[in-house]
Amino acid sequence: MAKATIKDVALVAEVSVKTVSRVLNDEPNVRPVLQEKVHAAVKALDFKRNPLARGLRGQQSFIITLLYSNPNPGYILELQNGALSQCIEQGYNLQIHPCDHNSPDLIKSVESITQYSTQDGFILTHPLCDNKELIALLDEKNIPFARISPFVREHDSPYVMSNDEEASFEMTKYLISLGHTKIGFIKGHPDFGATHKRYKGYQRALENMGLTLDEDYVKQGMFTFETGESCARQLLNQESRPTAIFASNDYMAAAILKVAAQMKINIPADLSVVGYDDAPVSQQIWPSITTVKQPINQMANTVVKKLIKRIKKQPFEEFDTVFDCELIIRNSTSPCS
């Protein structure tokens, strides 16, 4: 059986195609009686509108493109799933577009997808959402977009973010509450807004609890296992070594475990370690890593809602913008001995 078209529905419902279209699009000016008839016919024929035809006529594609450049597979997948479920709910398709935020071809690659297919909107994840060229491109092409965890917020496009600074503040306070005073910190990649927020939360907590920040306890990592490893070595090879280290993500935290094992430093007895992101590795390692979990799925869900509102030129302020993170206490932290 060939797929039913709007004509078939009109025939069965004994109305015109236009009336069917009106009902389907929730337009006013249709008598309830006819609405009923149409709905019945739609159901009887198991009719679904052809998105291609809809798009062609309406100059829209019902495609939302998710742009990401991020080395964390667990994070990306969660993002995809959250965005996807909301897209499906609203009758949109999600197109994925992995890219490299360091590539000189970034702009070109995004431009090319805007040409080869049509998309109603973009979702930019960090750090792409702070890329001025990219934003300029989308603005120029007049393509709506929404951002996840932007650092710079001046654009009028919708965005969502997690309260990284607050979570980092809480996590640092937690370490202090365990009796730690010598708390090391490994920063993330400076291109990522989250890096600065996480560091700021750490700073603020120390200050707030009357501790002074020791520059020797702060090292610059790049979110990779390798940089985490070298930072950990630097931190732990000092005379007065920290009794706790806060890494800006779980990969770097995992690297601390490696260095500690090699140096025969016992975790958590001699050194507490915390990470960030709740990456799979934080559970697949021993001791499992105390970390921070962002509500990524929910954030992705909301950002899609906002984007679709923006696409439809409706207000989007009704939705949440800042999302709370959750501290997940595992086995890599213990009271300072």
Place this chain on the structure above:
Amino acid sequence: MAKATIKDVALVAEVSVKTVSRVLNDEPNVRPVLQEKVHAAVKALDFKRNPLARGLRGQQSFIITLLYSNPNPGYILELQNGALSQCIEQGYNLQIHPCDHNSPDLIKSVESITQYSTQDGFILTHPLCDNKELIALLDEKNIPFARISPFVREHDSPYVMSNDEEASFEMTKYLISLGHTKIGFIKGHPDFGATHKRYKGYQRALENMGLTLDEDYVKQGMFTFETGESCARQLLNQESRPTAIFASNDYMAAAILKVAAQMKINIPADLSVVGYDDAPVSQQIWPSITTVKQPINQMANTVVKKLIKRIKKQPFEEFDTVFDCELIIRNSTSPCS
């Protein structure tokens, strides 16, 4: 400036729209002179065909849907990237559809996406590609599909696979070459075809090298960290414990490291551990885990090529079907002491 249409191109090239269409579709019967003209006009206008219109007219969508149900984010992302790059190259879009192979709604969920949008073909990853109901559904709807790592191969649809059995055979031989004779094995989830192939490679290597398989050294895991942990405990709590353990994936291998740490068993000095998949954790843990890497990206790439051939009803036998895996020797293995 509004996007150029085929009409604009025809106008500039001073030919009919049909001629433009012919050139664009590489159809015969156009004089080289006109081809030149059309190409020049296309370039001048930076013209790209509207995929919606193309799809509507041609009863195709240029959408390929990737179906997966797999708990390994690194694997999925790699798969997506491989499939995506090939899709883009051939002018297709990739739609992703994560699902749960255990869900009773699986079939319904796939059926619904075939209704809400049109797709030219599906890519089924394992274990979905061995789901009879699913295959029956696609066959009935006459939607072409291709499979990645199917266990049952009777269908005439194209597929690719890695030679898991061979890789597992080689890995086991490698352990034996290190002097190990008491080699434990943790099986994966029985729903996955790979589980059986990996086990078979292990069996065959033992046999081949003149060792007898000891049932006490084989435990049934489910690919999760937790099951790996309990299997490791069972294996290591025996009187005559194995000196090496082969886990069917890296999550379970990571769990062995945990158990070993708790039991003060030194890795790799007292126990060699190998995993499978080259999951991110295998590098983010210490000691890093010796493992097997499948050429996922390449497999995904090829399966898309095959699928598109199938969609176009062209032969697809020219492409590779079986892909070699690579042993990655890291720090979790050493000669038997």
Place this chain on the structure above:
DNA sequence: GTGAAAGCGCTAACAC
């Protein structure tokens, strides 16, 4: 309130 007709951008069928 409702319907007929036009057309979104493209390609298949058929003329020439």
Place this chain on the structure above:
DNA sequence: GTGTTAGCGCTTTCAC
């Protein structure tokens, strides 16, 4: 070889 015409399924005029 090349151009004209029709129409994919839908929504948007614009009549009634």
